[in-house]
Amino acid sequence: MIAKMQTIKALLSGARSVAVLTGAGVSAESGVPTFRDDGGLWKERRAEELARSEAFFRAPELVWEFYNWRRALVEKCDPNPAHYALAALEKQVPEMLLITQNVDGLHQKAGSENVLELHGSLWRLRCTVCVHEEENLEELPPLPACPKCGHLLRPGVVWFGEQLPAGILSTALDTVGKVDVMLVVGTSSVVQPAASLAHVAKRAGAVTIEVNLEPTHNTGFMDFALHGKAGEILPELIEGI
Ligand code: BV8
Ligand code: ZN
DSSP states (O other), rough: OOOHHHHHHHHHHHOOOEEEOOOOGGGGGGTTTOOTTOOSSSSSSSSHHHHSSHHHOOOHHHHHHHHHHHHHHHHOOOOHHHHHHHHHHHHSEEEEEEEEEOSSSSHHHOOSEEEEEEEHHHEEEESSSOOOOEEOOOOOOOOOOOOTOOOOOOEEEOOTOOOOHHHHHHHHHHHHHOEEEEEESOOOOOOOGGGHHHHHHHHTOOOOEEEESSTTTTGGGGGGEEEEEEHHHHHHHHHOO
């Protein structure tokens, strides 16, 4: 592991451009539950069941209860050393884009500036009818109403079966297609199209590195894989580069 760490540190310190893809594992040490660990996110319901528009329009109260529970939980969570290490890396590398699947906003809270939220944010709301959308950190009622047209607001996240916002996905694909190094941290690499970004990067010639608690679907084709806690590995990787 030491020799691998040294090699990766050298790669990162020599890189002109780096893309990072993060998933729920990077927020785990902040106390934010992951999606696919310990069998279920909330009331034994799986995110895939609740994070979809059919579920929302069938039972908006239930889905809003799920999201209000997550907003209240995440609001109390602080960034952990993994988030801070990535914010520090951004200051060391000439060009870096942090692409996250997470909707918790902890990368920004830790000081990362160049962040692309592939799946939206718990802190953004948008109207189900008109074009109104807003940043909102307040406690919400069980069925939040649009201040413009009075119709139901929805969480500003990308649900399963929904396309990622067009500009967001193309920016991610363009970026990973031209970086020297791609770091993939804390994701089971199950959800698409996020999980394919590392493939695009590798095909375009980037060195690909996975940092995850356990092996994933993508481990096999990564150039390097470090298995352990992101909050322990990342600070060591970033230190002194
Ligand atoms: C789309 C926002 C197309 C909402 C999320 C094949 C079969 C079936 C379906 C599909 C398929 N291919 C594509 C799909 C559709 C689907 C999909 O990927 N399904 C999966 C389940 C197979 N994809 C979509 O629907 C996407 N849209 O494809 O549109 C389209 C095209 C045209 C027209 C219409 C549509 C949209 C996907 C976005 C879904 N929204 N979230 C919300 O959060 O409420 S996804 C959700 O999963 C979160 O964003 C989360 O970030 C993401 C990925 O999960 P992970 O982050 O990886 O978390 P997970 O728990 O899985 O893993 C955590 C990892 O961390 C683990 O490996 C663990 O070991 C590790 N870990 C734990 N602790 C630590 C750690 N690592 C380090 N340190 C630690 N301390
Ligand atoms: Zn409206």
